[in-house]
Amino acid sequence: MSTVISYTLKQCTRCNKCLKQCPTSALTVKDERIVIESKRCINCGACLDACVHQGMQAKGSTLADLENYDYTVALIPTAVFGDCETPAEAATLTAAIGKLGFDEVVELSSYDGALMNALEEVLASDTGSGPLIWGFCPVVHAWIKETYPALLDRVIPFVPVSELAAADVRKRLKAKYENIGIFHLCECVSKLAMAKYPYGGKRQWQVDHALSLTDLFPQISRLQNKCEANLSLCRKGLTQAGMNLFLSEFPQYDCTGADGLVKVQRALETMEFGQLKKSRFVYLSNCLGGCVGGNLLWGNPFDKQVKIRDLCRMTHGQSAQIEASELFEEPVYEKSPPVSMAQRLKEVAEINAQLEQLPGYDCGACGYPTCRSLAEDILKNKSSLDKCRLRRRRSA
Amino acid sequence: MRETYQVQKEDFANAGKVSSHIKTTLKQLGVEPALLRRIAIAVYEAEINMVIHSDGGAITMEIDEGSIRFTFADQGPGIADIEAAMQPGYSTANEAAREFGFGAGMGLPNIQRNSDSFDIQSSPAGTILNLSYEVNP
Ligand code: SF4
Ligand code: SF4
Numbered sequence: 001m002s003t004v005i006s007y008t009l010k011q012c013t014r015c016n017k018c019l020k021q022c023p024t025s026a027l028t029v030k031d032e033r034i035v036i037e038s039k040r041c042i043n044c045g046a047c048l049d050a051c052v053h054q055g056m057q058a059k060g061s062t063l064a065d066l067e068n069y070d071y072t073v074a075l076i077p078t079a080v081f082g083d084c085e086t087p088a089e090a091a092t093l094t095a096a097i098g099k100l101g102f103d104e105v106v107e108l109s110s111y112d113g114a115l116m117n118a119l120e121e122v123l124a125s126d127t128g129s130g131p132l133i134w135g136f137c138p139v140v141h142a143w144i145k146e147t148y149p150a151l152l153d154r155v156i157p158f159v160p161v162s163e164l165a166a167a168d169v170r171k172r173l174k175a176k177y178e179n180i181g182i183f184h185l186c187e188c189v190s191k192l193a194m195a196k197y198p199y200g201g202k203r204q205w206q207v208d209h210a211l212s213l214t215d216l217f218p219q220i221s222r223l224q225n226k227c228e229a230n231l232s233l234c235r236k237g238l239t240q241a242g243m244n245l246f247l248s249e250f251p252q253y254d255c256t257g258a259d260g261l262v263k264v265q266r267a268l269e270t271m272e273f274g275q276l277k278k279s280r281f282v283y284l285s286n287c288l289g290g291c292v293g294g295n296l297l298w299g300n301p302f303d304k305q306v307k308i309r310d311l312c313r314m315t316h317g318q319s320a321q322i323e324a325s326e327l328f329e330e331p332v333y334e335k336s337p338p339v340s341m342a343q344r345l346k347e348v349a350e351i352n353a354q355l356e357q358l359p360g361y362d363c364g365a366c367g368y369p370t371c372r373s374l375a376e377d378i379l380k381n382k383s384s385l386d387k388c389r390l391r392r393r394r395s396a
Numbered sequence: 397m398r399e400t401y402q403v404q405k406e407d408f409a410n411a412g413k414v415s416s417h418i419k420t421t422l423k424q425l426g427v428e429p430a431l432l433r434r435i436a437i438a439v440y441e442a443e444i445n446m447v448i449h450s451d452g453g454a455i456t457m458e459i460d461e462g463s464i465r466f467t468f469a470d471q472g473p474g475i476a477d478i479e480a481a482m483q484p485g486y487s488t489a490n491e492a493a494r495e496f497g498f499g500a501g502m503g504l505p506n507i508q509r510n511s512d513s514f515d516i517q518s519s520p521a522g523t524i525l526n527l528s529y530e531v532n533p
Contacts, residue, residue, distance in 0.1 A: 147423075150433035273415065274437035274506075341531050342461040344425045345397055351424075 001142040002197040003041035004189060005048065007034040009055035016364040018047035018056060023261050024146060029367035042142035043190040044261060044286050045295040058189040058296070060196070061209035063216075066101050069181030069208075073169050074102040075162050078109045079187040079241040080213065082292030082304035087233060087314050095229035096220050097185065104169075111165045112237030113319025115158055116249065118327045122156055123253050123281055130154055130271055131256070131279045136161070136240070138190035139286035140264060145333065148268045157330050160194060164322060166206030183209045185216070187294030188287060214296045232317035239312060242305040243290035246283055257283040259290060351375050358388055365389040397459045403443060403470075405452040414455050415440040425459065431529060435464065438510040438527055441503035442468045449475075450523065461531075468525040475518040482508070 003026070011032050018034060019027050026040035027047060034055065047056045066072050074097055084090040098105040119134065126132055135141040135155035144151050162184045173180055184207045186192045195210030239245045243257045256279040258267040264284045270276050287293035292308055293301030354375035361371070366387040368374040377383040386392060399421075401414040419436050427435070439455075446453055446468055453470030475481050484505050508514040511527040518524075 149429040150436070152429070269416070272419065272433065272436050273412070273440040274433070274510075275440065338532075339426060340461065341425070341459070345459065345461070348421075348424050349397065 001039075001042055001138070001145075001190075001193055003036050003038040004043060004058050004060065004193045004196055005036055005041060005045075005056050006059060007036065007055055008057050009033075009053060012055065013053065015052070017050040017052070019364050019367075019369045021046040021050040022369060023143070023265070025369040025373050027369060028373065040146065042139050042146065043193040044139045044143075045189040046261065048189065048295065058192055058212060060186060060192040060212045060215070061183070063101055063211070065183075065209050066181065068179075070179040071173065071177040072102045072104070072181045072183060073166075073173075074098065074100070074105045075165050075169075075182065075184045075207070076105055076107040077162075077185065077187045077191070077241075077291065077294075078107070078112050078238055079291035079294050079297065080185075081107075081109075081233065081238065081311060082241060082297070082301075082308045083299050084311060085307060087231065087311065090233060090311065091229040091231035092224055092227045093220070094231050095227035096223040097216075099223045099227065100216060100219060102183070106165055106169060107231065107233070108161050108165055109234040109237030109315075110317060110320040111161045111168075111322070112240045113234035113317075114164070114237075114322045115161060115327065116236045116240055117319055118158070118324065119156070120250070123250065126280065128154065130274060131276050131282045132156055133271075133282050133284060134158070137285045137287075137291075138194045139188075140284045142190070143264070144268065148272055151268065151271055152333075154271075157328050159327060159329050162191070162195070163206050164320070164326070167326070168320065168322070170206055181208050182206060183211055185211050185213050187213055187291055187297050189295055190286065191294075192296075212296050213294075214298070217298055233311070233315040234317040234319050235312050235315045236319055237317075238308060238315065241291045242308045243283055243285060244305055245309050245312065246290060250281065253280045254278055255281045255283060257285075259285045259288050259293070261286060347379075350379055354378050354385075357385055357391075359390045361390070363390070398456065400454050400456045402454055403446045403450075403452055405447070405450065407447055407452075411444055411447045412440060415443045418455075418457055421457070422464070427464070427531065431531070434510040435529060438507045439466060441507050442466070442525055442527070445503060446470055453522065463528055463530055465526070465528040468523075468527075470522050470524075472520055472522045474520045475516075475523055478516060478518055 012029060012034055014029065023044060024040045024042055026037045028035050048058060076094060076097055080093065081090045084093060094105055094107055133155045141155065144155060166182045169182060170180060184195050192210045192212060195207045239249050243259050247255045247257050258264045267282055267284060285291065287295060289301035289305045292304040355371060358371040358375060366374050366389065374383060374387060378385060403414060418439055422432050422435060443455060450470035451472050456467040458465045482504050512530055513528045515526040
């Protein structure tokens with residue numbers, strides 16, 4: 001995955017908080033500025049939360065892009081309704097989003113519902129070894145791809161819900177408009193990234209722009225009181241947005257859930273050892289409580305899990321009817337060129353030899369998240385041993 | 397590359413740490429995912445066995461261009477009936493182990509299934525388990 005995070009401060013105070021939070025060691029400090037190694041970033045947003053000066057920002061498109069199209073459609077993720085107490089509130093929220101300047105709004109719960117129905121069938125017919133993983137969270141998906149590739153074949157290859165909806169919208173409108181703009185309003189950084197840099201697959205991606213919901217929030221909340229609207233949410237689809245609610249939908253499969261990077265990591269490590277033996281399915285989400293806790297949403301994830309459960313009891317919409325063949329797509333991952341074991345052994349031995357020279361505290365004072373990452377850059381001639389402050393102090 | 401790690405008897409708090417370290421090393425070496433998965437499962441089960449059933453011992457990993465090999469050598473008390481231990485579900489795990497959630501079986505069949513070559517020798521003086529895997533040079 002490529003990053004949508006950018007560093008916006010002129011000068012860094014070198015607190016190293018972001019370095020310490022990044023799960024994939026994608027950040028380093030060079031010349032008093034944070035450098036992001038785009039390829040490594042899984043867009044989890046941990047560094048955004050870590051920086052007390054708001055130095056890290058996630059950027060999507062802006063509403064100015066609406067002007068480039070004859071007809072514009074907003075796709076609204078189910079997770080935003082975690083903030084609504086009643087269906088009427090959900091309807092006004094949706095209408096307010098429409099008033100931002102879209103010709104049409106499409107909320108995604110019916111498409112989520114279609115995926116939930118399909119999941120039921122996938123679980124019933126699975127005979128593979130180890131639990132299945134629902135890869136709806138792009139952070140989890142990217143992390144598995146980068147760090148736990150042995151588990152990739154257990155990730156259910158569903159097409160992202162925004163893409164299902166966008167394809168449906170295009171099919172419906174293509175005879176009427178030539179230039180349709182589809183805008184995915186995103187509840188999290190990783191969905192911004194997914195729309196901007198879609199991963200894998202051969203499909204023609206259907207979403208044109210990704211917008212950050214936090215950026216739009218002030219405008220939405222101003223419009224919200226002035227709207228009247230009707231909306232029929234799909235109950236089954238809503239359950240997908242909250243972890244506890246989701247798990248309660250599949251009691252017969254001993255599903256396990258893990259939310260937040262720490263727990264997700266523990267679950268993935270356990271699965272890699274083949275030790276998750278009692279569960280047939282795992283729900284993994286970067287955000288607390290599932291997508292209702294999305295890092296571009298407002299409010300707290302704990303109340304929102306309760307609110308969305310209550311909302312589910314009041315909604316009765318149908319799930320979308322989509323051909324099973326359109327719900328799945330095996331992603332195609334680009335393979336790095338093979339390197340011989342002899343060559344790898346040599347490289348790792350060289351890195352380990354460099355590491356011997358370093359204290360191994362991973363203190364971050366050199367600007368690298370770990371001693372190992374400094375050692376790697378030394379070998380690429382991009383850094384040197386004297387960057388290590390502890391070494392300097394010892395030799396002084 | 398050759399590395400040796402010590403494993404203490406009934407050290408449940410650290411059970412699995414050697415396997416984690418091995419897994420990390422194999423990832424750094426770019427071992428192909430399907431192979432990595434088999435090794436991870438086998439090594440983990442074997443390490444846990446050592447913690448639960450043995451008086452402690454050592455795990456050695458050796459890697460060269462063509463193969464990855466592991467030796468699990470403990471200091472006893474040995475497996476009385478290896479044939480029985482090779483049956484799925486066989487367990488001699490004691491109370492302490494069960495309290496930690498270990499010990500559904502010795503996992504030997506699972507280890508064998510997840511290795512290219514599997515060899516086990518046991519006497520009261522100790523058990524030696526050898527696993528090896530081929531890698532594409
Ligand atoms: S978004 Fe996550 S993975 Fe990317 S740089 Fe920030 S902390 Fe690291
Ligand atoms: S769990 Fe969070 S990061 Fe993952 S898809 Fe949901 S909102 Fe996005």
